[in-house]
Amino acid sequence: xxxxxxxxxxxxxxxxxxxxxxxxxxxxxxxxxxxxxxxxxxxxxxxxxxxxxxxxxxxxxxxxxxxxxxxxxxxxxxxxxxxxxxxxxxxxxxxxxxxxxxxxxxxxxxxxxxxxxxxxxxxxxxxxxxxxxxxxxxxxxxxxxxxxxxxxxxxxxxxxxxxxxxxxxxxxxxxxxxxxxxxxxxxxxxxxxxxxxxxxxxxxxxxxxxxxxxxxxxxxxxxxxxxxxxxxxxxxxxxxxxxxxxxxxxxxxxxxxxxxxxxxxxxxxxxxxxxxxxxxxxxxxxxxxxxxxxxxxxxxxxxxxxxxxxxxxxxxxxxxxxxxxxxxxxxxxxxxxxxxxxxxxxxxxxxxxxxxxxxxxxxxxxxxxxxxxxxxxxxxxxxxxxxxxxxxxxxxxxxxxxxxxxxxxxxxxxxxxxxxxxxxxxxxxxxxxxxxxxxxxxxxxxxxxxxxxxxxxxxxxxxxxxxxxxxxxxxxxxxxxxxxxxxxxxxxxxxxxxxxxxxxxxxxxxxxxxxxxxxxxxxxxxxxxxxxxxxxxxxxxxxxxxxxxxxxxxxxxxxxxxxxxxxxxxxxxxxxxxxxxxxxxxxxxxxxxxxxxxxxxxxxxxxxxxxxxxxxxxx
Numbered sequence: 287x288x289x290x291x292x293x294x295x296x297x298x299x300x301x302x303x304x305x306x307x308x309x310x311x312x313x314x315x316x317x318x319x320x321x322x323x324x325x326x327x328x329x330x331x332x333x334x335x336x337x338x339x340x341x342x343x344x345x346x347x348x349x350x351x352x353x354x355x356x357x358x359x360x361x362x363x364x365x366x367x368x369x370x371x372x373x374x375x376x377x378x379x380x381x382x383x384x385x386x387x388x389x390x391x392x393x394x395x396x397x398x399x400x401x402x403x404x405x406x407x408x409x410x411x412x413x414x415x416x417x418x419x420x421x422x423x424x425x426x427x428x429x430x431x432x433x434x435x436x437x438x439x440x441x442x443x444x445x446x447x448x449x450x451x452x453x454x455x456x457x458x459x460x461x462x463x464x465x466x467x468x469x470x471x472x473x474x475x476x477x478x479x480x481x482x483x484x485x486x487x488x489x490x491x492x493x494x495x496x497x498x499x500x501x502x503x504x505x506x507x508x509x510x511x512x513x514x515x516x517x518x519x520x521x522x523x524x525x526x527x528x529x530x531x532x533x534x535x536x537x538x539x540x541x542x543x544x545x546x547x548x549x550x551x552x553x554x555x556x557x558x559x560x561x562x563x564x565x566x567x568x569x570x571x572x573x574x575x576x577x578x579x580x581x582x583x584x585x586x587x588x589x590x591x592x593x594x595x596x597x598x599x600x601x602x603x604x605x606x607x608x609x610x611x612x613x614x615x616x617x618x619x620x621x622x623x624x625x626x627x628x629x630x631x632x633x634x635x636x637x638x639x640x641x642x643x644x645x646x647x648x649x650x651x652x653x654x655x656x657x658x659x660x661x662x663x664x665x666x667x668x669x670x671x672x673x674x675x676x677x678x679x680x681x682x683x684x685x686x687x688x689x690x691x692x693x694x695x696x697x698x699x700x701x702x703x704x705x706x707x708x709x710x711x712x713x714x715x716x717x718x719x720x721x722x723x724x725x726x727x728x729x730x731x732x733x734x735x736x737x738x739x740x741x742x743x744x745x746x747x748x749x750x751x752x753x754x755x756x757x758x759x760x761x762x763x764x765x766x767x768x769x770x771x772x773x774x775x776x777x778x779x780x781x782x783x784x785x786x787x788x789x790x791x792x793x794x795x796x797x798x799x800x801x802x803x804x805x806x807x808x809x810x811x812x813x814x815x816x817x818x819x820x821x822x823x824x825x826x827x828x829x830x831x832x833x834x835x836x837x838x839x840x841x842x843x844x845x846x847x848x849x850x851x852x853x854x855x856x857x858x859x860x861x862x863x864x865x866x867x868x869x870x871x872x873x874x875x876x877x878x879x880x881x882x883x884x885x886x887x888x889x890x891x892x893x894x895x896x897x898x899x900x901x902x903x904x905x
Contacts, residue, residue, distance in 0.1 A: 327754050334750035335742040338716040338813040340797065342762040347808050348408045354394035355730075355803040356423075356512060358505055362772055364732055365517040366637070367499040368445070368474070369393070371425070372708070372782030374858030375800040377789075378429035378438045380415070381458045386787040386862050389417070390800055391427060391442070394510045396420040401458075406790050406810060417460050422447030423512050428854035429863075430480025430489045431831035432541055438831075438863075441491060443475035446500060446513050449493070453545070468547035473534045474498055477564045480853040481576050481834055483554070484595040485884035487827060488541040489834065489853075494580060496561040497533030520637060523584050524657035527610050527675045531584040535559040555597040558588050566855040568617035568626040569837060570687060574883065576835050581612030583634055586677040602677070605685055605693050607670050610657050610678035611635040614709040614857030618721050619848045620700075620743060624839070625687035626850065631707035631725055631857075635659075635680040644734040650705035653681035653698075670695055682707065701749045706736050709783040709857035713795040714868030717817035719847060720745040721868075724758075728780030730802045735765040735778040738799070758809065767804050779804055787862030793819050793897060795866055818872055821899040822865040824851055824880060829903040832863035836904075837881040842896070843872035864899065872896070880904075 355361055359369035373391035380387045385402035392398070396418035400408035412418050423445040429438040437454035444450075451469045452460035464470055474496045480489040500513035523531060536558040539547035551557075561583035567576045575592040582588070587608035590597035601608065611634020617626040638659035639648055647660060655673040656664040657680050667673050673680065684702045685693035697703050704725060711724045720743035728736040737759040741749035753759040766776040780802045789796045790810065797809040820840060824833040833851060840847040847867055854860035869875070878891040882904045894900050 327750075327752050334748075334752075335718055335720070335744050336716050337742065337752045337755045338794070338811055340757045340809040340811055342807050343406055343810045344762075344805060344808040347406055348403075348410070349388070349400055349806065349808060350410070351390045351392070351398040351400070352805050353390075353392050353801055353803055356393060356505075356510075357507060359515050361731060365515055366520050367515045367518050368496060369423075369515050370730070370802070372802045372858075373424055373800060374426040375783045375785045375798050375806070376427050376429055376854065376860040377785045377787045377798065377862050378860065379863075380429075380438055380454065382437065382456075385791070386789055386864075388798055389427060389429075389440070390806060391424040391858075393423050394507075395422055395424060397424050397442070402789060404790070406796075406808065411458060415458060415460055416462070417442070417452050419444070419447075419450060421510060425475060426477045426854070426858035428478045428480055428491075428860055430491070430834070430853055432480065432489045432491070433545060434488060434828060434830050436830035441469065441478050441480075443478050443493070445474050446472060448472045449475055463545055467545055468542075468549070469539050471495075471537060474500070476562065477854065477858055479565050479567065479855055481567045482883055483538065483576060483578075483592065484540070485575055487884065488543065489831065490541045491539040491547065492565045492567075492578070493537040493539065494558075494562040494565050495534035495536055496563065496583065497531065521658065524638070527585065527657055527678050527680070529585065531560055533559060533561045536562050536565075536580060554595065555599070556590060557599070558582075560585055563613050564615045564855060564857045566615040566617050566628070567835070567852060568850055569835070570617070570626050571691065572625070572837075576883070579615055579617070579628060581609065581615045581630055583611055583613065585610060587612050587615075587630065600691070604691060605683075606695065607673070607675065607677055607679045607683075609635070609683045610675070610680050611637070613707065614725075614855075614859075616710055616712045616723075616856045617850065617852070618712045619850075620684075620721065621686065621747065622720075622745065622846075622848065623687075623689065624846075624848045625689045627687050628683075628685040628693065629702060629710065629712075629723060630683045630685075631704070631710055632680070632682050633707055636706050639733075641729075641732040641734070645736075648705060651703050653679060653703065656680060668698075696747070700747060701751065702741060704739050706733075706780075707739070708781065709859050711784045711786045711797065711856055711859065711861060713786045713861070713866060714819075715740070715786075715795055715811060716742065716813055717794060717819045717868035717870070718745075719817075719845070719868050719870035719872075723749065724784055724786070724797060726781035726784050726799060728778065728802075730780035731772055731777040732775055733778065733780075736780070737765075738781050761807070777803065781807070783857060783859045785856075785859045785861050788821065788864070788866060816871075818869040818896050820867045820869060820875060820878070820894070820896060822867065822878070822880075823899060823901040824865060825901065825903045826882075827904040833882060833904055834863075835883040838865060838867070839879040839881075840867050840869070840875060841877045841879075842869050842875040845872070869896065878902075
């Protein structure tokens with residue numbers, strides 16, 4: 287087991303890894319639900335990258351949060367609508383003590399903020415902080431220091447409960463400053479993310495909205511009240527996958543200073559007006575400004591090229607077909623060539639399965655030529671061109687950046703297709719120098735259990751599924767929620783969102799998973815110390831806020847690693863703002879180069895010490 291992290295703020299810079307055991311959890315056999323294949327390792331655990339062992343340490347953590355569903359929507363009465371989508375998880379150091387804190391969102395409220403006490407122990411400070419957002423259907427959130435005072439502020443999205451902008455006072459409490467800020471929105475909001483789209487030095491806010499799925503009837507359950515939902519016409523939507531399914535327009539709130547924002551989405555060329563589930567940003571052409579991707583739950587997604595503060599859509603020319611039922615999206619350098627690649631997971635293309643059949647007939651590693659799968663005689667395709675749709679693919683997409691303004695779709699070759707995926711976290715979980723992916727999955731009641739996925743990147747274009755070998759699957763408390771049945775049918779566990787950070791300051795990335803209608807997972811990473819690492823605390827000009835959008839090159843052992851610092855992305859989730867770089871067997875760093883948004887000249891640090899958290903301020 288790991289030793290508890292007992293670092294003071296003074297020792298954060300110069301951080302050295304703590305000792306750990308080399309013991310790897312023994313994978314447990316599949317349960318009687320018959321769904322074990324969903325979480326089984328996809329190829330032999332004796333091949334591929336070294337498996338990082340994880341242990342769920344929630345019981346001793348002090349975290350008592352539990353996500354709550356709405357029974358009349360996704361329980362005793364089950365409807366196919368976004369009331370089964372679940373709520374987010376965000377990681378940020380809200381009080382500046384050098385330890386990453388956790389914010390977990392709940393459909394039935396209240397949300398919960400947990401202060402990190404060290405050693406993976408947490409204290410609930412929600413009431414003091416003032417960000418419970420009780421009696422609202424909270425969905426997503428994003429931390430970002432919009433006023434540049436050094437404290438992460440917070441934006442929370444809801445389904446028709448009104449979104450909230452909270453300013454961090456700097457003393458562990460927050461003030462609701464939504465009214466008059468220009469960020470007010472009362473609709474069906476989803477993900478939100480902070481980024482500087484115009485390179486003016488402050489953070490702007492992108493808000494994803496979906497379509498209206500609620501009626502005007504108020505439904506009451508226990509202490510909660512919400513607008514009653516209606517089932518979506520899934521079959522009708524799936525029959526014409528190229529159709530544009532209109533929803534509520536996304537917003538781009540430009541930061542005008544003084545706590546004021548203006549929606550400029552249409553003005554700058556952003557025209558996402560469908561069921562947009564997630565947003566991801568990266569400088570895909572390395573020209574110094576941030577480009578943007580928005581996923582769409584029912585139809586073609588959008589890739590926008592930033593041309594100095596205005597955007598031009600390049601989806602068809604750059605990507606071709608995109609995921610029809612896109613959820614989480616993340617940019618990352620999957621192959622070490624300096625150009626951001628893009629992974630998008632597609633849950634809705636797997637909704638054709640009948641819960642009465644359990645897992646019978648599922649083809650989790652395949653794409654069909656229709657969102658209706660095998661139910662209407664759909665066929666498995668071998669390449670994107672085999673599908674009958676013009677603009678979409680029915681499954682995950684993994685776009686490898688070709689470096690010339692185009693991308694190649696490689697999800698099949700990379701081994702990144704799966705079943706019922708929702709969100710994803712990207713990080714080097716075994717510190718071997720290649721960024722891996724953790725994908726949350728499963729539907730819960732009334733569907734069979736389907737587990738989460740841990741994909742380890744071998745650096746040669748292939749990802750190896752190792753959830754069971756790593757101890758991620760099966761869940762510590764079993765595949766069904768004990769004592770919970772509806773009409774005699776067990777309520778299977780399922781996950782929605784995930785974020786990663788080095789929560790215990792020992793040099794590897796831990797995971798926090800927010801689940802649907804049950805407690806979260808707190809997965810401690812027990813990787814051995816043989817691989818090395820570097821953590822970078824990048825601060826924008828003035829030395830206060832995290833430098834979202836900064837691009838980093840780390841030269842060590844004759845090899846260069848490329849990483850980017852992003853705000854919230856991956857579906858209702860936000861990773862640590864401290865950039866983690868696994869360095870494999872390198873034992874010394876020759877040089878770190880930081881490319882800042884808006885600056886022509888990078889910052890170069892020669893020969894920094896390996897195995898530390900290094901703060902770098904934009905000059």
